Amino acid sequence: MPSLMRALRLPQNDPLAIIGVTIYVVFLLVALFADVLASDPFEILFTEDGNLAANLPPSLAYPLGTTNLGRDIFSQLVIGTRSAFLVGLTAAGAVVALGTIVGLVSGYFGGLTDQILMRLADIALGIPFLPFVIVLAAFLGPQTQNVVLAITVLLWPNTARVIRSQVLTLRERGFVEAARVAGSSDLRIIRVHIAPNIMPLSLLYGSIAIGWAILTEASISFLGFGPSDSISWGGMLQDAYASQALSRGSYYWFIPPGLCIVLVVVAGFFISRGYEEILFPKLKD
Amino acid sequence: MRSVAIRFAQMLLVLWAVATILFFLFRLMPGDPTLAYIDTTFTAEQQEELMRQFGLDRSLAEQYLLYFANVIQGEFGTSFRSKRPVFTIIFEVLPNTLALTVLSITIAYIFGVLVGAWLAWRRGSIAEAVGIPLVLTLRAAPEFWLGMVLLAIFAFGLGWLPSGGANSAGMQFSSTFDRLTSPDFLRHLILPAATLALYLQGLPLLLMRSNMLDVLQEDYVMMARMKGLPEWRILLLHAARNALLPVVTAFALGLGASVGGNVVVETVFSWPGLGRVLVDAVASSDYPLAQGAFMFIALILIVMNFVADLLYTVLDPRVSHG
Numbered sequence: 001m002p003s004l005m006r007a008l009r010l011p012q013n014d015p016l017a018i019i020g021v022t023i024y025v026v027f028l029l030v031a032l033f034a035d036v037l038a039s040d041p042f043e044i045l046f047t048e049d050g051n052l053a054a055n056l057p058p059s060l061a062y063p064l065g066t067t068n069l070g071r072d073i074f075s076q077l078v079i080g081t082r083s084a085f086l087v088g089l090t091a092a093g094a095v096v097a098l099g100t101i102v103g104l105v106s107g108y109f110g111g112l113t114d115q116i117l118m119r120l121a122d123i124a125l126g127i128p129f130l131p132f133v134i135v136l137a138a139f140l141g142p143q144t145q146n147v148v149l150a151i152t153v154l155l156w157p158n159t160a161r162v163i164r165s166q167v168l169t170l171r172e173r174g175f176v177e178a179a180r181v182a183g184s185s186d187l188r189i190i191r192v193h194i195a196p197n198i199m200p201l202s203l204l205y206g207s208i209a210i211g212w213a214i215l216t217e218a219s220i221s222f223l224g225f226g227p228s229d230s231i232s233w234g235g236m237l238q239d240a241y242a243s244q245a246l247s248r249g250s251y252y253w254f255i256p257p258g259l260c261i262v263l264v265v266v267a268g269f270f271i272s273r274g275y276e277e278i279l280f281p282k283l284k285d
Numbered sequence: 286m287r288s289v290a291i292r293f294a295q296m297l298l299v300l301w302a303v304a305t306i307l308f309f310l311f312r313l314m315p316g317d318p319t320l321a322y323i324d325t326t327f328t329a330e331q332q333e334e335l336m337r338q339f340g341l342d343r344s345l346a347e348q349y350l351l352y353f354a355n356v357i358q359g360e361f362g363t364s365f366r367s368k369r370p371v372f373t374i375i376f377e378v379l380p381n382t383l384a385l386t387v388l389s390i391t392i393a394y395i396f397g398v399l400v401g402a403w404l405a406w407r408r409g410s411i412a413e414a415v416g417i418p419l420v421l422t423l424r425a426a427p428e429f430w431l432g433m434v435l436l437a438i439f440a441f442g443l444g445w446l447p448s449g450g451a452n453s454a455g456m457q458f459s460s461t462f463d464r465l466t467s468p469d470f471l472r473h474l475i476l477p478a479a480t481l482a483l484y485l486q487g488l489p490l491l492l493m494r495s496n497m498l499d500v501l502q503e504d505y506v507m508m509a510r511m512k513g514l515p516e517w518r519i520l521l522l523h524a525a526r527n528a529l530l531p532v533v534t535a536f537a538l539g540l541g542a543s544v545g546g547n548v549v550v551e552t553v554f555s556w557p558g559l560g561r562v563l564v565d566a567v568a569s570s571d572y573p574l575a576q577g578a579f580m581f582i583a584l585i586l587i588v589m590n591f592v593a594d595l596l597y598t599v600l601d602p603r604v605s606h607g
Contacts, residue, residue, distance in 0.1 A: 016418065119298065126299040126587040127306065128545030131563055131579050135310060138567045215427055219549050222429050223564055237430060241553070246437045247448075254437070258430035265425035270418070 008203070010274045017274030020207075023267035027260075031081040041076040041231045044069060058252050065252045068243040076231050077256050083232040084214050084264060087144060091213035094152040096206040099159025100198070104190055106160065107167025118164075121157035129154055133216060137225040144227050147220055151213050159205040163198055170194050204275035211265035218261050233257035289595065296591040303583045308352050311576050312345075324365040335362060361577030366569060371577035374562065379581075380461055381451050382551070382558035385474065386543050389481035394536050397486045401493030402525050408498065417491075424487035432480040432553035439476060447473050449555035477554040481547070485539060489532050496528035503527075534597045541589025545582040 004021060005012045030037065056066040063074045106117040133150040140146045170176060171194070179189050220226045221234030222241070240246070240254040323332050336342055338355065355361070361371035404416050440448035447453070451473050458464035500506065501524055509519045548560035555561070559578055566575035 119295070122295060122299050123302040123306075126303050126583065126590060128579070128582045128586050129542070130548045131545050131560075131582050134548070134564065134567055135575065135579060139310065211425060215425075218427050219429060222427075222549060223552060224568060234427075237427075237433065241433060246433060247441045249437065249442060251437065254430075254433055258427065258434070261427055261430065262422060262425045266418075266422050269421045269425060273421075 008271075010271065011277055014274045014277060016270040020267040020270030020274070023263050024271075027081055027264055027267075028085065030078060031085050034078050034082055037078045039072060039075050041071060041079045044071060055248070055250065065250070067239065067253065068245075073236075073253055073256070076236050077233070077260060079231045080233045080236060080257065080260070083144070083227070083230050084217070084261070087148060087217040087232075088210040088214040088264070091148045091151040091155075091216075092206050092209035094148065095155045095209045095213075096159055096202050098152060099156040099205065100163050100202045102156060102160040103163025104167055104194065104198070107164035108171060108186070108190055108194065114164075117160070121160055124154050124157045127154055130216070130219060133220055134223060134225050137220055142225055142227055144217075144230070147217055147226070148213070151216055155209060155212065159202070159209075162205065163201060166198050166201055167194060170197055200275050200278050204272050204279065207268045207272040207275065209268075211268035214261060214264055233261050288598065292591060292594050296587060299587050299590075300584070303587065304353065304356055304580065305349075307576060307580060307583070308349060311572060326365070327363070327368075331363070338362075356580065361580070362573035364566075364574040365571040366574070371573050374574060375559065375577055375581055378558050378562055380465060381556060382544060382547060382560065384465055384470075385477055385481065385551070385556060385558060386540065386547060388474065389478040390485055390536070390540055390543055392478070393482040393485035394489045394532065394539075396482070397489030398493045398529065398532055400486075401490040402497050402520065402528070404490070405494045405497030405501065405528075406520055420487050420490055423483060426484070427549075428480060428484045429549040429553045431483055432477065432550055435476050435480055436553065446476050449473075451557050477550050477556050480553070481543070481550050484550075485543065488539065489535060492535055493528060493532050496531055497524055500524045500528045530597075530600045533600060534593045537589050537593035537596055541586040541593075544585045 004025075005018065008021065010017045010021070055068055058065045065073050067073060067076075102117050102121075106114045132154060133147060136150040137146050140149075176189060176193050179193050184192075217226065217232065218234030218237070221232050222238045224238060226232060226235055226238075228235075234257075236257040237254055240250065240257075245253045323335050327335070338351075338360070343351075359372045361375075363369065364371055364374055367374065400416075404413050407413055436448055439446050451470060452458075452464065452467075453469055453473075458467065464470055506519060506523055509523045514523075544559065547556075547558060548564055550556065551558045551561040552564055559582060563575060563578040563582065565571070566578060
């Protein structure tokens with residue numbers, strides 16, 4: 001664990017950050033070994049006397065009971081880990097990569113480039129987030145990559161704006177000036193002198209973006225615009241909602257997927273606070 | 286004054302850009318472009334009328350110009366399903382959305398500001414060690430799931446509150462105001478508003494707390510301490526006032542964003558609002574209605590972004606926009 005914290009550049013004595021990283025590690029292991037832990041989530045189960053095993057409460061055979069169509073809820077929960085990570089990691093990676101590049105270019109070069117990029121950021125922030133994702137998912141088709149695309153197109157400005165303002169101050173610092181006088185190219189200055197200094201900031205926004213992406217994907221699936229061929233936590237919740245699990249009081253069906261979303265998203269928040277402590281140490285004492 | 290004019294121009298630019306994106310977005314969908322406005326169930330006269338109004342038989346450039354002329358006049362066409370003007374439908378549900386949003390965000394910000402200031406004051410205490418992770422956990426919970434849990438407990442489990450809608454079936458009211466202030470409406474409002482407030486309180490709380498921590502280090506707070514003022518006076522009259530500024534801006538931003546973000550809460554509670562109209566319209570391929578609802582949500586968001594920008598400059602004279 002300590003070496004993992006070091007690799008992620010996190011403070012090693014921050015309890016919340018350690019909890020966050022632990023949650024991620026556990027869920028990543030579950031996602032990797034999902035096939036071993038779960039049986040086929042689409043399989044329709046029958047009881048020994050040949051009846052459909054629908055709406056069964058938790059038991060040894062089905063730790064979280066079964067759905068109204070006789071499917072094993074525990075298996076769905078385990079397999080759902082995969083789509084959560086798939087969406088969370090790809091969308092966060094794309095958001096941070098785009099945001100960081102735009103922020104670097106905008107802050108370093110300034111002028112007209114900066115003006116255009118920042119107006120684009122204004123426009124992206126003027127588009128209502130969930131409605132846009134819904135419309136895009138509905139028109140382009142309910143595939144995971146379209147949800148990721150919509151998240152990326154709208155969420156990069158937050159990262160870009162913060163990175164930009166950080167680059168603006170870095171640009172004026174002595175070591176950058178020195179590199180420029182020594183004849184370093186722009187690309188080299190950005191790569192060697194500026195980019196390493198904004199790494200923790202990018203990681204901070206990345207750890208928050210994972211959470212946003214997972215929440216967004218869950219909302220889209222809940223509204224019925226998510227990928228229908230795979231199992232996701234949001235999809236499970238929609239299933240439970242649509243088949244009256246609430247009025248039947250089937251808590252074992254709709255509580256676990258929600259808790260899993262909360263755990264993964266809050267892990268990102270905990271980790272992001274670890275980065276904040278590095279970036280803004282005055283709050284620490 | 287000049288900076289206000291620049292901000293206003295930027296707002297118009299964003300409005301234009303978003304409307305343009307919407308125009309092309311609704312031509313992305315599969316099939317015949319006239320589908321954006323015309324449904325086969327319309328009568329021949331209706332179809333012809335819409336063809337003319339939106340120039341659907343003309344070039345893309347002409348359609349684009351007509352689209353803007355129509356948008357500015359609030360003309361979004363006719364809903365495929367209900368065969369009524371989109372504008373009328375939107376104005377019917379707008380009060381529901383506004384009532385829900387304004388009430389829950391107000392509760393969330395009052396609670397968040399008070400608790401945030403208190404947690405800053407109790408820095409390093411057990412209250413902080415428990416409170417911060419708890420707030421972060423609530424913020425991590427999907428809104429629709431919070432709503433589902435509340436529904437299962439209070440509507441289905443205990444039977445205290447209605448499970449959906451904004452009014453009981455068969456209720457008659459003489460005016461919108463009567464309806465929005467009736468006990469029946471307020472009873473329906475409790476659960477969705479509680480859900481939204483629970484979700485929204487985290488941001489003002491954390492923001493207020495970190496601002497307070499910053500402000501408490503300022504010289505004028507030190508000065509007040511040295512004068513021997515009581516702690517509550519320092520906290521409320523000297524520190525909280527200044528720590529509140531960024532929260533006011535966040536309130537305006539949050540109000541704009543929440544109208545669009547209500548989509549899921551309105552769906553969980555079958556709340557007849559703008560967000561649910563959008564979801565239903567998209568799901569049933571009612572394109573004119575979807576387009577109109579989207580444009581309205583965007584309009585509210587963009588105007589509130591502008592208001593937040595202005596508030597920021599007005600409240601904190603140190604900030605000036607170039």
